[in-house]
Amino acid sequence: MPKYDKADVERRMAGAVESLKGDLSGLRTGRANVALLDPVVAEVYGSMMPINQIATVSAPESRMLSVQVWDKSNVSAVEKGISKANLGLNPMTDGQTIRLPMPDLNEERRKELAKLAGTYAEKAKIAIRNVRRDANEALKEDEKKKEISEDDRKRLETEVQELTDKYVAETDVATEAKEKEIMTQ
Incomplete structure (x- = not known):
């Protein structure tokens, strides 16, 4: 054989x-792209989980990402995960939604x-x-x-x-x- x-x-x-x-x-250009958050993980329920398994990620505008966290108790963990990912994004939390404006490069x-x-x-x-x-x-x-x-x-x-x-x-x-x-x- x-x-x-x-x-x-x-x-x-x-x-x-x-x-x-x-x-x-996953490389960031000036436009919002939901794939940008694919490698991001957050510590929830005692383990590291990808953001897309604990929240809905969308791009409502060309220069803004929105992360709708399903469980209110996980919002700060998701925010921390995004900050730790070192993507150059500044998360703004509003209830269970985290908005991520895309800064100019x-x-x-x-x-x-x-x-x-x-x-x-x-x-x-x-x-x-x-x-x-x-x-x-x-x-x-x-x-x-x-x-x-x-x-x-x-x-x-x-x-x-x-x-x-x-x-x-x-x-x-x-x-x-x-x-x-x-x-x-």
């Missing part, structure tokens, strides 16, 4: 790109965010290249076991490299779009 599985290689590479897109969506902060987007992209590319390495090792092992010929191995290695190039290009496109969005908002 050959170890190389093209579908698995493609799935893992696509997963790296999707993970990158999730990371990029200064040039220095824009450059930091663009640099962070580049860091996320590099992590995704490393993940994609690791998948390529694993696939090539599997191909060499298959050849050693006489399950595929040397010509098949070379042809499949070329196929793996084409997949790698495709997903690295997708990473670049997603990152460039986010950097442009950060610098122009």
Whole structure:
């Protein structure tokens, strides 16, 4: 049974790109985006829980997020979680609702965010290249076991490299779009 599985290689590479897109969506531009609060957790009921499991997050305006906490006793914990997340947001509490106005980004902060987007992209590319390495090792092992010929191995290695190039290009496109969005908002 050959170890190389093209579908698995493609799935893992696509997963790296999707993970990158999730990371990029959490980077703050000037606009309100509910995904901004996805990584935020609050200590409630004795454990750390994501905000979206204890409150409804919405963007009623383009420069405002609203967090409607379901249980009144959790409002201060949610507010504390948002503050600890270091997102540069200043929570304003009104009953069970926490409003988060989006401050304007200064040039220095824009450059930091663009640099962070580049860091996320590099992590995704490393993940994609690791998948390529694993696939090539599997191909060499298959050849050693006489399950595929040397010509098949070379042809499949070329196929793996084409997949790698495709997903690295997708990473670049997603990152460039986010950097442009950060610098122009």
